[in-house]
Amino acid sequence: xxxxxxxxxxxxGLVRIHTARSGPVHALRGIDVVIPAGRLTAITGPSGSGKTxxxxxxxxxxxxxxxxxxVAGHVLDELxxxxxxxxxxxxxxxxxxRPNANLQPHLTGRExxxxxxxxxxxxxxxxxxxxxxxxxxxxxTHRAGSLPGRLSGGxxxxxxxxxxxxxxxxxxxxxxxxxxxxxxxxxxxxxxxxELTRSGTTVVMATHDRLAADAADQVVHLxxxxxxxxxxxxxxxxxxxxxxxxxxxEAALQRFPGRRVLIEETADGVLLRDPS
Ligand SMILES: Nc1ncnc2c1ncn2[C@@H]1O[C@H](COP(=O)(O)OP(=O)(O)OP(=O)(O)O)[C@@H](O)[C@H]1O
Numbered sequence: 001x002x003x004x005x006x007x008x009x010x011x012x013g014l015v016r017i018h019t020a021r022s023g024p025v026h027a028l029r030g031i032d033v034v035i036p037a038g039r040l041t042a043i044t045g046p047s048g049s050g051k052t053x054x055x056x057x058x059x060x061x062x063x064x065x066x067x068x069x070x071v072a073g074h075v076l077d078e079l080x081x082x083x084x085x086x087x088x089x090x091x092x093x094x095x096x097x098r099p100n101a102n103l104q105p106h107l108t109g110r111e112x113x114x115x116x117x118x119x120x121x122x123x124x125x126x127x128x129x130x131x132x133x134x135x136x137x138x139x140x141t142h143r144a145g146s147l148p149g150r151l152s153g154g155x156x157x158x159x160x161x162x163x164x165x166x167x168x169x170x171x172x173x174x175x176x177x178x179x180x181x182x183x184x185x186x187x188x189x190x191x192x193x194x195e196l197t198r199s200g201t202t203v204v205m206a207t208h209d210r211l212a213a214d215a216a217d218q219v220v221h222l223x224x225x226x227x228x229x230x231x232x233x234x235x236x237x238x239x240x241x242x243x244x245x246x247x248x249x250e251a252a253l254q255r256f257p258g259r260r261v262l263i264e265e266t267a268d269g270v271l272l273r274d275p276s
Contacts, residue, residue: 006073008171008202009035009058013067013242016053016225027053029225030067032241035171035204035218040197042213043206045222051206052175054222058204059173060088072170090120093164095174099156102163103148109135110144112163120167127166134162137199138192154185158192165201174205178212190215223247248272 014031017024027050035041035058043051056062057069060076063084069076072091076084093116096102103112110131117127135141138158148156157177164172178186186209194215197203205212213219219231227239228247238246248256256274264271 006037007034008037009033009069009071009204011054011058011067011069014054014057014064014069015066016050016057016062017065018053027225028057028064028067030241031222031225031227032239033220033227035202037170037202038197038200039202039217040193040215041202041204041218041220042216043204043220043222044208044213045228047208049222050225051222053225055173055175055204055206058171059092059094060084061094090167091170093169093172095157095160095164095172095177097176097179099153099160099180100148102160103156105148108145108147109140109151109159109162112159113166116163117167120169122167130166130168131162134166134196137195138162139188152185154181154188157181157185157189161189161193161196165196168201170202172201172203174203176206176208178207178209183211186211 011031011033014028015026016028017026031050031054043054045051053062057064057076058071060071064077071087074087074091076087079087107115113131113134114127117131122130132141135144138161140155140158140162143151143155143159148159151159160177161172161174164174178189181189190212193203193205197217205216207213217232221228221230226247229249230237230239238248240246256272258274258276260275262273262275264273
């Protein structure tokens, strides 16, 4: 949670319909999700389930077709384009999947951090202090003077996280940041990210990688643009949306071939039965 106890981001009934040549594509069909502050949340789900569409809205790079997204207390869908850009600059860090997409070839590690901090309005002395701490935490101190071309893929992604986090944004959004790394490098990067979330940063990361999902405090699993389930503290939770809809796990769904259920309330829960 943030110091004020509020989550870093809250999405309610998010709908995103893309316009493709073949017609409208319903990428998000009513997503309710809460991103707790100071935690690592993984967004998982098969290809095309809506992970990037959700992340782009959380990162203020795109707007929902309907529903609302609040980040750091700002209701993004109500903001003008200028205010949205300002919120993105100040409060949101972004990490792309491809290491070299995150970095400028002519800037050293240190220069990346200085520039990102200035962009977020952080004073020079504070930026230096935070930059040093981030480089140290991510094992990059000896690389501060190097250009990205001299860094390994894993080091480049760690620098990308440092750059996304300097200036203390409310939310760092990362789209499959481990997809181009081998498993040993992935483990190293995740250890660094876990360390950063322990120091108070909130990270939301789309991933296909089980290692990355296992490192998360919360996993939100998407299926066809809806939240299929969440995993928190090792427990798998179904999500009841605002209109009372619950997605059953695949195995449970098999029990209802007619897609109709009898709902029985019992003393300690609710029972679903096949009516046939
Ligand atoms: N700009 C766009 N224009 C048209 N359709 C889009 C656009 N962006 C995404 N889509 C479609 O929306 C759906 C969800 O895509 P999205 O990229 O959000 O899923 P994803 O879970 O991130 O997929 P992947 O794991 O393959 O990256 C897909 O059917 C995709 O083709």
